[in-house]
Amino acid sequence: MADADGFERDVCALVRLVPRGRVTTYGAVARAVGKPGASRRVGWVLHTAGAVVPAHRVVNRLGLLTGATHFPEDRPMADLLTAEGVRVEQGCVVEFKRLFWDPNQALQ
DNA sequence: GGTCTGACTAAAT
DNA sequence: GATTTAGCCAGAC
Numbered sequence: 001m002a003d004a005d006g007f008e009r010d011v012c013a014l015v016r017l018v019p020r021g022r023v024t025t026y027g028a029v030a031r032a033v034g035k036p037g038a039s040r041r042v043g044w045v046l047h048t049a050g051a052v053v054p055a056h057r058v059v060n061r062l063g064l065l066t067g068a069t070h071f072p073e074d075r076p077m078a079d080l081l082t083a084e085g086v087r088v089e090q091g092c093v094v095e096f097k098r099l100f101w102d103p104n105q106a107l108q
Numbered sequence: 109g110g111t112c113t114g115a116c117t118a119a120a121t
Numbered sequence: 122g123a124t125t126t127a128g129c130c131a132g133a134c
Contacts, residue, residue: 007130025116025117026115026116026117027116027117027118030116030117030129031117035129035130036117036118036129037116037117037118037127037128037129037130038116038117038128038129038130039115039116039117039118039129040114040115040116040117040128040129040130040131041116041129041130041131042115042116043114043115043116044114044115044130044131044132045115045131046115047114047115047132048131048132055115058115059115060115060116060117061116061117061118065115066115066116067115068115069115070115071115077115110134111133111134112132112133112134113131113132113133113134114130114131114132114133116128116129117127117128117129118126118127118128119125119126119127119128120124120125120126120127121123121124121125121126
């Protein structure tokens with residue numbers, strides 16, 4: 001199943017640990033759970049998890065809100081981020097590098 | 109039940 | 122340094 005290795009479980013747990021006003025990346029999360037190449041699956045996990053996890057805090061490695069396409073219209077990804085203090089312009093996180101939160105910190 | 113797609117990334121060229 | 126290729130693996134068709 002999707003959770004055979006606890007992948008989904010770990011991803012959910014990690015994303016939920018992302019502090020408000022911070023963002024992380026699919027790859028970082030994938031790497032943190034032991035699947036450095038399964039960044040795509042991270043997206044699927046977030047999709048399956050839905051509102052269970054703050055998926056709006058997860059963007060691609062360039063800070064682009066690639067997942068915004070799959071967000072509900074009444075709850076735009078950019079809007080949620082902005083509400084948390086993350087500046088978003090044209091689907092891209094401003095100062096992404098500065099706001100980036102390394103999931104490995106949570107594993108310590 | 110084989111194939112394609114996809115909230116992606118990293119390595120190779 | 123920009124572009125291409127390969128890899129990841131669960132769902133949808």
